[in-house]
Amino acid sequence: MASTAWPKPDQRQLLGKRFDRLDGPAKASGTAKYTHDTNLPNMLFAKALWAPHGAAKVSGIDVSAAKAVNGVAQVWSVEPGTEVNYAGTLVAVVAASTEEIAREAVNKIKVEYEVLPHNVDDRDPAKVSGEPSKKEVPDAAGVDEAFKSAEVVSEGYYGASPITHCCLEAHGQAAEFRGGDLYVWATTQNVSGYAGSVTDAAGVPASQVHVECQYMGGGFGSKFGADQWGQICVQLAKQTGKPVKFMLDRDQELMIAGARPSVYGKVRVAAKKDGTVTGWDSDMLASGGKGGGKAPDMPYVFTGVPVIRNVSRGVPVNRGSQRAWRAPGHPQNCLITMSALEDMAAKLGMDALEFFMKNLQYTGRPDVYRDELTKAAEMIDYGSKAHPRGDPTAGPIKRGLGMALHQWGGGGHGSNCDLTVNPDGSVDAKIGTQDLGTGTRTVIGIVVAETLGIPLERVKVNIGSNAYPNDGASGGSTTVGGVSSSARDAATQALNIVLDKVTPELGVPVDRLVARDGKIFDADNPSKSMTWEKACSLLGQMPINTKGSKDPKDGTKLTESGVGGVQMADVSVDIETGVARINEMVAVQDCGLIVNLKTAESQVYGGMIMGITYALYEEAIYDPVTGRMLNPDMEFYKLAGLADVGKLKVHMMTGPGYDDRGVIGLGEPPVISPGAAISNAIANAIGVRVPIMPFTPDRVLAALGKGGAVA
Amino acid sequence: MPHGGKRKTGTGISRRSFLTTLGAGTVASGLIPGGKRGKAAAAEGSPGIVGPGEVSITLEINGKSQEVKVEPRVTLLDVLRNRLDLTGAKKVCDRGTCGACTVLLDGKAIYSCSLLAIEAQGHKITTIEGLGTPEQLSAMQAAFVHHDAQQCGFCTPGFVVACTAFVNAHANPTVEDIRAGLGGNLCRCGTYMGVTEAVLEAAKAMKGGA
Numbered sequence A: 001m002a003s004t005a006w007p008k009p010d011q012r013q014l015l016g017k018r019f020d021r022l023d024g025p026a027k028a029s030g031t032a033k034y035t036h037d038t039n040l041p042n043m044l045f046a047k048a049l050w051a052p053h054g055a056a057k058v059s060g061i062d063v064s065a066a067k068a069v070n071g072v073a074q075v076w077s078v079e080p081g082t083e084v085n086y087a088g089t090l091v092a093v094v095a096a097s098t099e100e101i102a103r104e105a106v107n108k109i110k111v112e113y114e115v116l117p118h119n120v121d122d123r124d125p126a127k128v129s130g131e132p133s134k135k136e137v138p139d140a141a142g143v144d145e146a147f148k149s150a151e152v153v154s155e156g157y158y159g160a161s162p163i164t165h166c167c168l169e170a171h172g173q174a175a176e177f178r179g180g181d182l183y184v185w186a187t188t189q190n191v192s193g194y195a196g197s198v199t200d201a202a203g204v205p206a207s208q209v210h211v212e213c214q215y216m217g218g219g220f221g222s223k224f225g226a227d228q229w230g231q232i233c234v235q236l237a238k239q240t241g242k243p244v245k246f247m248l249d250r251d252q253e254l255m256i257a258g259a260r261p262s263v264y265g266k267v268r269v270a271a272k273k274d275g276t277v278t279g280w281d282s283d284m285l286a287s288g289g290k291g292g293g294k295a296p297d298m299p300y301v302f303t304g305v306p307v308i309r310n311v312s313r314g315v316p317v318n319r320g321s322q323r324a325w326r327a328p329g330h331p332q333n334c335l336i337t338m339s340a341l342e343d344m345a346a347k348l349g350m351d352a353l354e355f356f357m358k359n360l361q362y363t364g365r366p367d368v369y370r371d372e373l374t375k376a377a378e379m380i381d382y383g384s385k386a387h388p389r390g391d392p393t394a395g396p397i398k399r400g401l402g403m404a405l406h407q408w409g410g411g412g413h414g415s416n417c418d419l420t421v422n423p424d425g426s427v428d429a430k431i432g433t434q435d436l437g438t439g440t441r442t443v444i445g446i447v448v449a450e451t452l453g454i455p456l457e458r459v460k461v462n463i464g465s466n467a468y469p470n471d472g473a474s475g476g477s478t479t480v481g482g483v484s485s486s487a488r489d490a491a492t493q494a495l496n497i498v499l500d501k502v503t504p505e506l507g508v509p510v511d512r513l514v515a516r517d518g519k520i521f522d523a524d525n526p527s528k529s530m531t532w533e534k535a536c537s538l539l540g541q542m543p544i545n546t547k548g549s550k551d552p553k554d555g556t557k558l559t560e561s562g563v564g565g566v567q568m569a570d571v572s573v574d575i576e577t578g579v580a581r582i583n584e585m586v587a588v589q590d591c592g593l594i595v596n597l598k599t600a601e602s603q604v605y606g607g608m609i610m611g612i613t614y615a616l617y618e619e620a621i622y623d624p625v626t627g628r629m630l631n632p633d634m635e636f637y638k639l640a641g642l643a644d645v646g647k648l649k650v651h652m653m654t655g656p657g658y659d660d661r662g663v664i665g666l667g668e669p670p671v672i673s674p675g676a677a678i679s680n681a682i683a684n685a686i687g688v689r690v691p692i693m694p695f696t697p698d699r700v701l702a703a704l705g706k707g708g709a710v711a
Numbered sequence B: 001m002p003h004g005g006k007r008k009t010g011t012g013i014s015r016r017s018f019l020t021t022l023g024a025g026t027v028a029s030g031l032i033p034g035g036k037r038g039k040a041a042a043a044e045g046s047p048g049i050v051g052p053g054e055v056s057i058t059l060e061i062n063g064k065s066q067e068v069k070v071e072p073r074v075t076l077l078d079v080l081r082n083r084l085d086l087t088g089a090k091k092v093c094d095r096g097t098c099g100a101c102t103v104l105l106d107g108k109a110i111y112s113c114s115l116l117a118i119e120a121q122g123h124k125i126t127t128i129e130g131l132g133t134p135e136q137l138s139a140m141q142a143a144f145v146h147h148d149a150q151q152c153g154f155c156t157p158g159f160v161v162a163c164t165a166f167v168n169a170h171a172n173p174t175v176e177d178i179r180a181g182l183g184g185n186l187c188r189c190g191t192y193m194g195v196t197e198a199v200l201e202a203a204k205a206m207k208g209g210a
């Protein structure tokens, strides 16, 4: 019997090698159809009107002029009396025969508001609401005593501004009723679970909702259910009897379709003169929308620091509410922890690498981090580039190095795979999952091909529909662990059925049979063999159907949880203009058994680039007077471009101690450290901490005004 | 205001530094010299003024002449996507910032969200669909696949078109040229490393006009 367990390193044929993504040609040729690309016969286009106030009550709304526009089919609007809690809230939606007509009609809608008081300031301690959450180890007296008797205490203020998801494919949906069933084309991280979010609007049970998402233009944690706009879309489709497509405009996308909460506050770190950290004391404000917020538990990674106090207060703000943003909470936590620790290293006059190394006993995986720090230092040439805080070089350009450590879970989510092996040898795998750009399709194909010993091209992978077996939502880096486990399970079961047919034919006991290179052969005498096609022809008329799950019946554990990574950044800062630029960044990451090295590396590069973006450029800026987001567009809500990312290097930790852990997801980990590493690099360059991220020129100059480098 | 500030290569000015210098919203792209209004204008009988109703226009797209009836306010991008089901070009910012809607107009990369369809008459329009097919990828498309210059892939068609125009104009680009010349396209997933590699590889393959 072939075993479900992952093959040993010397037996792997495809796992861990580099493969082009299966849907690469469709994407590169523009033929891949995204939700936004849905064109159905007689389809209506929907466009929305949004509330321009941070808080208001709709006192009157008149859509009659919009309804009168030729080509308008239906208008949805809020009831008078409705309260809006943040600018950007949808108050009316028009469905019309063309986008232009819908937009024109939206402009004719008249809304009267009673403007209410609002708050968009997330850094004002006076705006705190609710009880603070507090954690003290061992207890208040112990914490106070530890800081009183500490050899060295360093203090600082740190923070991360709110950002948005800015998926290039805006949120939205197309919907159509056919024969009483609802068909939706969604851009979602949760194909299998999406139906439940539209059943109320549709008035049909989930079993009659057909969800399709073959391609999606980014999600990053912001796209799970249908949201209000998806439900309005369904309602409009129901009322008009026509297909309706409703995608948010860019400004709406940036205002209401996802935000990463902000965190700001004071940290004190206590340490011995030799660099051993002895205490942590943080007092933070956190804000993720109307409900306030909670700062993550600090310190990050160095969770074993013996004395910890952690206070967090929520600041409710009238802004679009928070959504999971790639590695929720971690980038902010990493930024604040690593900055505060590095400030202590600088205060002690100690090299940052030596300081972090010295305190690894407080982390969950000291050996892994030691190896990763060593590797990253080698990749960035730390030895010859490092200098104490403040680049002593004359002139306006100051260069510095910084580093950060991160961690993530990433164990596989629940997953089910249906696998068919046909008598002609063709293979078909079905999983109700989705590919956010992470390469899920390709991962499934590789696992099935590896298991059956056939080329990747032989496997047809079907995903992106709720007609396929249920799979968990793609969140928290759980997809690859889940789908590779269920695919491995289903394929192993199928292989064992094939092997049972081959055994009598070849006269070889089943335990000696190996499937590899498109053949099934005797491990002791490889010349006794049969092609995969011949073996499958022994099935007669009937294809094999197997069902695999994330937790195989034989008890094999195929996925694990818990990864660590290290990143280092080399930056140059112009102290006259305040502009910080990346020269180079390196990432060292483990993620258990790698399925496709090419797309795994892409994930890490992508994480670093997204990290550079939030470290230096992107920020949702709000106007305190109107409560409106000031930059809901891509000119001022800035993403890094090709010229902004410097030279990037990635190293994946593989080999004993890593691959034997099973498959672990990789979506979140690499996006966590960049902000912290860049912050530390900037401080190392200019001699002073820039407290708030993103580290824009104005903030860099303001920090320099308080000390630091001299040109 | 300089026209076509996008992809002005050789000046050493990337889109971002350009924006930083001049303030945002200033990069005028999709502005083409001598946009023709001829046919639609003639139909209205009043020179230079058309609409507001639908007019019939003829566009030459991927070597094929296509007649569509559109209101003059409709952008080339919306004609391609909504009327002709050529959905490779994407709508992301709809205001000339991100490059997702890039197509070729007489071989030059333009933002199709920032050009009215009526102005595209008389020009040769090439969309991503006109460069290659999944079965027969162009050299640039194949290089994008090979270097994994795509994750979610939503920016990819715009990038492929922009890179194609870039390499046609710069046969031997260096990494610095690529950084300076391809700042007009944005990717959220972070595929710039792959894009850079893909352009270098495709530039080699495209020599000789492939």
Ligand code: FES
Binding pocket: B090, B091, B092, B093, B094, B095, B096, B097, B098, B099, B100, B101, B102, B111, B112, B113, B114
């Ligand atoms: S959609 Fe045209 S430039 Fe962004």
Ligand code: FES
Binding pocket: A168, A217, A218, A437, B149, B150, B151, B152, B153, B154, B155, B156, B186, B187, B188, B189, B190, B191
């Ligand atoms: S690949 Fe997703 S936006 Fe570029």
